Amino acid sequence: MPHLVPEVQVIGIAGIKEIQKADDLGKIIFEAARAQGTPIEDNDVIVVTQKVVSKAEGRIYKLSSIKPSSFAVRLGKRLRKDPALVELILRESRSIVRLSRHHLITQTKHGWVCANSGVDVSNVSGGDAAALLPVDPDESAKRIRRRIEELSGRRVAVVVSDTFGRPFRIGHTDVAIGCSGISPILDLRGSVDSYGYVMRVKQTAIIDEIASAAELVIGNASERVPAAIVRGVSYNPSEDGRARMLVMPERNNLFR
Amino acid sequence: MPHLVPEVQVIGIAGIKEIQKADDLGKIIFEAARAQGTPIEDNDVIVVTQKVVSKAEGRIYKLSSIKPSSFAVRLGKRLRKDPALVELILRESRSIVRLSRHHLITQTKHGWVCANSGVDVSNVSGGDAAALLPVDPDESAKRIRRRIEELSGRRVAVVVSDTFGRPFRIGHTDVAIGCSGISPILDLRGSVDSYGYVMRVKQTAIIDEIASAAELVIGNASERVPAAIVRGVSYNPSEDGRARMLVMPERNNLFR
Numbered sequence: 151m152p153h154l155v156p157e158v159q160v161i162g163i164a165g166i167k168e169i170q171k172a173d174d175l176g177k178i179i180f181e182a183a184r185a186q187g188t189p190i191e192d193n194d195v196i197v198v199t200q201k202v203v204s205k206a207e208g209r210i211y212k213l214s215s216i217k218p219s220s221f222a223v224r225l226g227k228r229l230r231k232d233p234a235l236v237e238l239i240l241r242e243s244r245s246i247v248r249l250s251r252h253h254l255i256t257q258t259k260h261g262w263v264c265a266n267s268g269v270d271v272s273n274v275s276g277g278d279a280a281a282l283l284p285v286d287p288d289e290s291a292k293r294i295r296r297r298i299e300e301l302s303g304r305r306v307a308v309v310v311s312d313t314f315g316r317p318f319r320i321g322h323t324d325v326a327i328g329c330s331g332i333s334p335i336l337d338l339r340g341s342v343d344s345y346g347y348v349m350r351v352k353q354t355a356i357i358d359e360i361a362s363a364a365e366l367v368i369g370n371a372s373e374r375v376p377a378a379i380v381r382g383v384s385y386n387p388s389e390d391g392r393a394r395m396l397v398m399p400e401r402n403n404l405f406r
Numbered sequence: 407m408p409h410l411v412p413e414v415q416v417i418g419i420a421g422i423k424e425i426q427k428a429d430d431l432g433k434i435i436f437e438a439a440r441a442q443g444t445p446i447e448d449n450d451v452i453v454v455t456q457k458v459v460s461k462a463e464g465r466i467y468k469l470s471s472i473k474p475s476s477f478a479v480r481l482g483k484r485l486r487k488d489p490a491l492v493e494l495i496l497r498e499s500r501s502i503v504r505l506s507r508h509h510l511i512t513q514t515k516h517g518w519v520c521a522n523s524g525v526d527v528s529n530v531s532g533g534d535a536a537a538l539l540p541v542d543p544d545e546s547a548k549r550i551r552r553r554i555e556e557l558s559g560r561r562v563a564v565v566v567s568d569t570f571g572r573p574f575r576i577g578h579t580d581v582a583i584g585c586s587g588i589s590p591i592l593d594l595r596g597s598v599d600s601y602g603y604v605m606r607v608k609q610t611a612i613i614d615e616i617a618s619a620a621e622l623v624i625g626n627a628s629e630r631v632p633a634a635i636v637r638g639v640s641y642n643p644s645e646d647g648r649a650r651m652l653v654m655p656e657r658n659n660l661f662r
Contacts (some may be wrong), residue, residue: 155442156623186411193591248660263574317573317661318519319589320652321611335577355577363619367412383622396576403506405573
């Protein structure tokens with residue numbers, strides 16, 4: 151081969167049981183990766199879906215236990231959603247960004263703009279239950295990372311992913327809502343491109359691209375693959391990197 | 407191994423010379439993949455960056471040859487951009503979506519909402535040149551695909567990618583602006599999740615996730631990797647699939 155071939159592998163971690171509150175997610179992922187013959191290596195990025203993080207952290211609420219406000223009842227009628235679900239969505243939100251006949255787009259307390267504050271009723275055990283986003287997904291990522299590093303002796307990064315829609319484009323993609331051990335942006339501003347020109351613009355949201363790459367093996371339907379290893383990415387390790395750094399500040403927001 | 411490990415490989419195609427107008431991009435990619443020891447296989451998705459497609463299609467314009475309108479001159483002053491560049495951006499646009507002191511967000515004639523109609527001055531040969539998006543990136547993808555299939559005897563899909571910003575999130579990710587041989591959406595609506603619940607919502611924009619995965623090896627700085635093979639993705643082959651299907655119709659657009 152005349153040159154080094156740049157390659158990234160995305161390896162789904164299967165064979166993971168249904169996650170329960172207080173489960174040791176880092177240990178479960180570490181063991182499942184080893185059991186399937188793909189043990190964790192140095193510089194792996196481990197992507198963990200929000201749903202299992204929320205379950206391990208006990209962020210599952212029975213809708214029948216929630217007393218909706220009168221506003222939630224009115225909004226639920228308009229959106230044809232369970233008022234208890236609407237109540238949870240509102241509790242999780244900082245503000246309503248868009249409201250239509252079918253959609254409730256909010257900004258979550260973390261700052262993410264998404265449908266229904268990320269509150270989800272699919273793929274949650276118990277027909278009557280809703281899964282809320284982790285309280286602090288960057289902290290969740292850090293805890294999982296520390297545990298995996300402790301057990302494996304490897305230095306890794308962790309990304310917590312969720313499935314979001316996008317303004318202007320149909321369809322959903324997975325993005326990062328938490329991370330640890332990785333700088334969320336790969337800043338190419340000021341670097342010189344292959345023709346000698348200075349690139350002034352590009353700031354790659356590398357944790358979002360990693361989350362999307364992982365989704366290609368995670369899927370969401372019949373297989374149970376709640377995590378993946380993304381191996382071979384050139385990323386900047388960072389103790390301070392947090393997904394929350396990707397929240398667009400209000401003053402720069404052209405679309406609010 | 408107790409179960410099949412789901413795995414996707416992302417392989418950068420390097421060793422590609424600087425692309426010129428009328429170059430046979432399909433042949434160049436096919437040969438470069440073979441030369442580096444990673445020949446194209448059945449069901450590979452070949453991601454090709456917009457920049458090389460635009461170059462091969464002669465979509466490079468010398469700024470000194472463009473006569474800006476008086477509106478482009480005024481807008482250029484406000485945005486501190488070359489008025490000839492602003493003129494090209496306006497010619498490529500259907501409408502202006504947002505205008506601030508620093509940003510010009512337009513909807514392109516294809517329907518994509520992005521900064522500067524996708525017109526780019528970085529990474530283009532000749533200091534005075536701008537690269538416009540392909541006239542019809544879905545057709546570009548189809549031409550490249552036909553050529554690769556002809557030369558390789560393999561059935562593949564092709565995605566043309568570009569780097570876009572996003573409302574509400576800092577940083578850029580690569581998305582698809584053209585495709586051929588693949589259904590752009592993997593529709594999981596109505597399918598049953600791993601706990602027996604019906605998932606009503608998720609429609610994965612799989613071509614965007616593939617573009618983002620490819621960007622992890624493509625980068626944009628010193629290495630010259632203008633294309634990548636994404637291997638192992640479960641996608642729906644389609645003769646009718648077009649990236650343009652991801653353009654949000656005006657009536658469903660909550661953010662216009």
